[in-house]
Amino acid sequence: MKDGNDLSRKKTIWVTGAGSGIGAALVRSLVADGHFVIVSGRSRDALLEVQKPAPKLVRVLSCDVGDDASMASAGAALREITDQLDMVIACAGVCEYDDNLSLDVDSYRRVFDANFFGVVNTLREALPLLANAREPVFAAVGSLSSVVGFPRAEAYGASKAALQYFMDAVRADTSRLPLRTVLIRPGFIETPLTRENDFNMPFLMSPEDAADRILAGLKTRKAVIDFPRRLSWPLRLLGMLRPVWFGWCAPRMTRIKKLRRAG
Numbered sequence: 001m002k003d004g005n006d007l008s009r010k011k012t013i014w015v016t017g018a019g020s021g022i023g024a025a026l027v028r029s030l031v032a033d034g035h036f037v038i039v040s041g042r043s044r045d046a047l048l049e050v051q052k053p054a055p056k057l058v059r060v061l062s063c064d065v066g067d068d069a070s071m072a073s074a075g076a077a078l079r080e081i082t083d084q085l086d087m088v089i090a091c092a093g094v095c096e097y098d099d100n101l102s103l104d105v106d107s108y109r110r111v112f113d114a115n116f117f118g119v120v121n122t123l124r125e126a127l128p129l130l131a132n133a134r135e136p137v138f139a140a141v142g143s144l145s146s147v148v149g150f151p152r153a154e155a156y157g158a159s160k161a162a163l164q165y166f167m168d169a170v171r172a173d174t175s176r177l178p179l180r181t182v183l184i185r186p187g188f189i190e191t192p193l194t195r196e197n198d199f200n201m202p203f204l205m206s207p208e209d210a211a212d213r214i215l216a217g218l219k220t221r222k223a224v225i226d227f228p229r230r231l232s233w234p235l236r237l238l239g240m241l242r243p244v245w246f247g248w249c250a251p252r253m254t255r256i257k258k259l260r261r262a263g
Contacts, residue, residue, distance in 0.1 A: 012082050014038045016065050016122055017092030019046030021191035022141065022214070025207035026089060029215055031057045038081060040065070040074065041092065065092045065118030066110075075125030085129040089184075089214075090122045090140040095193050097152040100256060108155045115159035119166065130179060139182035139218065140167055144226065146185065147235040148245050151254040160185075171223060183224045184217070186210055187231040203228045 017023040019041035030037050031054040039047050044062040051058040063074035094114040096107045119140045130136035145153050146160040171181045188201035189210045217225035226232035238245045
């Protein structure tokens, strides 16, 4: 049997956040190559639209990755669909910005529920089925925003940084096992989330281009897939040159001029 990073062999793949954006683009590419794909998301209608072009190769499993009860039910339904998962790609996520350091705890919890705990829930339900594959792969979509601290991105960036550490720790814990973990860190992708951004997004990519980069990376042994390079390399460099980032870049990006006073 060919190894688990060979996507030429037909696989059973679970994609969360598959109703739009990168997730939907990944499903289209995977189905075009003949893979059987289980698609998840909160909007069943959006998932059914994704399923329409290939109903025999796509199964819909609607759920909220950030809701423990919803994911427990999804896990039971998943085991009714298949007894093995070759690959899981966790794409579900949300973004909420913190303007003026409001520190709205409810907002932070919503972001962490989707971006961090959603991945934990996904892995928990998928792990027994991944264990039945010869060389299983668990991939999760993080963000290049975790490389440096961006203004207004306290909740979003922190959730992606937590995800990055989680994936590293899982990789360490499974280093003697066949499970391969992959962290995907894209830059700006044209999705329903980014359409709400009110700032310039350098090197904005289409979901289709992003999906191509991800699938190409999954065919390699990379543990981290960063793209585009024109954004990832400067951010990595600035992550090492923190005085430059905080002394020159961040002051030109922040919108906060003064702290709120009491009273």
